Amino acid sequence: MSHHDVNRKQTTKPETSNSDSRKADNNELDNDDRHPSRTNLVHRLSVALDDELANNLGHDQDQQARRVIARRKTFTVHHLKELFENEFGARLVDYGKTTASIVRQFCNEIPMTDDTPFYIVNLSHYARQYLQWLHFLGRIHPFYAVKCNPNGFIVRIIAEMGGGFDCASAEELDLVRATCGVDFDYATRIIFAHPCKSVSHIKRFREAGVQMTVVDNEDELKKLKEHWPEAKVLLRLKPDDKGSLSPFSTKFGANELECITLLRMARVLGVQLVGCSFHVGSRCLDAQIYMQSLRLARRLFDIAGRDEFGFDFKVLDIGGGFSGHNWDKPSFPEVAKLINKTLDKLFPESEGITLMSEPGRYFASGGMTLVVRIIARRIHNQDYKSQEEVIKLERSYSLPTNSLVQAANTDESTVSEQVLIECAENIYYINDGIYGTFNAIIFDHKVFTVHYLKIGEQEKNPKQYKSVIFGPTCDSVDCIAHSIDLPLLEIGDVLWFPDVGAYTSACASNFNGFKTKKYMFIWKG
């Protein structure tokens, strides 16, 4: 990663002792966006102490959060107690208990010699998200996008709740088969939602009894005709982003003109087109895109029904893009309201259209918390630089475009990054990093929030030091934070990161032999 803008200023608040009592449910509250001043630091990370949320959230947001929590508690999941406890050995935790205190409890139980990083998985989160979905978008059947977090426990719970699955590959299908068994209704509860499928994968889905897939180009239509002629196929639309300044689908989707070509070709080939799908892009920040896409879908439903094509579209898949956190803007309830209103107008219930969707992040994001240990450190890092060296480094930091730097053929940001590290007071090494869970910094533009938990005595207002957090691999790119304020921490102290359930472990590699593979299950009742 060569282009890093840097921002050395990050603030943190001192920790207080009554941190546990302030929040009703930390795990339900923590979210990426609650620190409004995002920096340009590529390795973005904000420091949160346990009581920060209550202190810093704006009043409205706080109230909204409290309303969400109050409502979510009414989504009872006690009927899943046996599944949680017998199948996964999950521990029952009081609904009001904060993530901070849950982390502390796990860490107290684990011997200090066991420094394996682990995820705490809140199984009831997936069930409550499902119930929340039904509450707000009852007409739309959710098909969990397995890619987001391909773990059997999520698949098991969503299957139990009645959900379907969006599988992008044969391997994802295999996970559902291994979890749900042969009696699962593959015909109606799986969609092979990849517009560009390899023939070998088509064969596997077909053998499993899957019936539904999507198409967005001519070659794919011919491929389906040859290798999966009985498939029920949705036209994957490219959201009409005229008027949108940040357009989405460069990779998948057919525009209106292409769709008409595909309708014509499908008619000739005899491929069964049964409806439309679209995907507004991951973490859609503009709910209008759903409305525009629904209007495009409506047009396509009408066009497909014309005599020259003669298709009777009966399925509409509105894809994903839903946030996993209710305090994101626009919030899920807000987006849901808009979608319902548009659906009632364009696709009224009386028409009998089957509505489906492909949420991934919505289910997975809030379900996992990463807990790591500080496995090594380098304190007084700065003391070993001579004053002269530090000055030299700081000058090249403040004047990054000077000729010396350019002559070195390193770009501004590389130097700045190095300067931040060289000038930091303490350096910590943890046992998960950029090649693991934190790949989301690079691939998903995720802003992680770090909490710390000292194993020894907690000071009240500990002195803060400019600190660096490195991941465990040999690579210096494996740096999670270049310059954040942290108190002096010890080897064995804990850092934890909430809301790491989406597009994290799913895209983690095993580089250097490090990968977080341990899952501790809880459920909240």
Place this chain on the structure above:
Amino acid sequence: MSHHDVNRKQTTKPETSNSDSRKADNNELDNDDRHPSRTNLVHRLSVALDDELANNLGHDQDQQARRVIARRKTFTVHHLKELFENEFGARLVDYGKTTASIVRQFCNEIPMTDDTPFYIVNLSHYARQYLQWLHFLGRIHPFYAVKCNPNGFIVRIIAEMGGGFDCASAEELDLVRATCGVDFDYATRIIFAHPCKSVSHIKRFREAGVQMTVVDNEDELKKLKEHWPEAKVLLRLKPDDKGSLSPFSTKFGANELECITLLRMARVLGVQLVGCSFHVGSRCLDAQIYMQSLRLARRLFDIAGRDEFGFDFKVLDIGGGFSGHNWDKPSFPEVAKLINKTLDKLFPESEGITLMSEPGRYFASGGMTLVVRIIARRIHNQDYKSQEEVIKLERSYSLPTNSLVQAANTDESTVSEQVLIECAENIYYINDGIYGTFNAIIFDHKVFTVHYLKIGEQEKNPKQYKSVIFGPTCDSVDCIAHSIDLPLLEIGDVLWFPDVGAYTSACASNFNGFKTKKYMFIWKG
């Protein structure tokens, strides 16, 4: 990935029919650097046709390449025939056969319905690299850096040749144990070369009988005292990069001042310091850094021997940083010559110092070729954009800083990337991508070279089209090339990429369920 500079100009030469006969050994010749005009495209990729090398290599380089090939052939590996063929089912291939023709042969044998991507592994490459190492750096014992490509077949061959292993984690140690068995000499042939070790990993190495490790900070020294008191420990130096404009070790290594503190502390704690190690950084482009580091090591050897410390240093580990290709500048023979000269001066053989090193890329890079199929495509992509739209897009491409773009809150490069894709004539989807082998574009700044192989008739001077190559996942970031010239290819046609053995599969994730896991073995005799 948000910061992409783009370069639309890439040229390619038409393929000719006698492409196989030009090169003695394509696999030995292909390398990242043979296209001197590297672009700033983050998703860098150059198109190479089978005969390009012979046409385009400068005369000197060509001669050097031929000399290398001639020499390497004399490194006989026939005594490993049984290992290659019986243990791995490797196929014997004539030394002069090009990679292009080997790829063609494999693809002809595999049924068209099997579109699984695979690596072709040249097992004899690892053995020949070992012999070449002995030839040029006979005094230095190589410990293969397992992280670079943690596959049993490499470990097996290097162990058979007499090499040791640099393991960074317990999982890498487990691989060596699974491959080499209990009778392997863990005390002398493994180094736990990670300066920041977790206690649980120390325990595993100790139990396995490993004896050697490295240290670069005070906390680590205390950790060793407590958890591995009998370890033989090397001081990991930070290469002295005064005078170097692109300094290396921000993450690991102790400078001279820190080393003196560590010597003092080790003496008090009774930790056995037995020598020094350093690492000049991966793919070291300046051989002078080795010389400077060796001088620093010599100083530390002398300092450690002073009465106040009383250590008798006997081990020097010169780390890695060696290129995997002899036509890189500086070439391995050149670097080796410089190292030998400096060693003879500073650490003459008569002193009886044990010399070791940690090459990874040197062994692994040239050993693997990736072969993928085009699994889907979108042709006439541009035809579906109205002329007006294309103009609009092209304008925003040529004037990327206009206000419209800024208002969209997308940076210049994001728009340009999208424009390149929207304006491309053909789009291909292959079954490996940025989350797989091509993660090296992001993490290792690797420039891949693509070759194509048409399954049908090969045209003589095929028309070239602006093309995009996407990986298989749902993510639009998963784009391997934004705008390269390729002829019209069909679904089922093959793309292959030589020299993908280092830091590729090692850092690949299984995102969307796609990961290249199939290995086809050959050896060249």
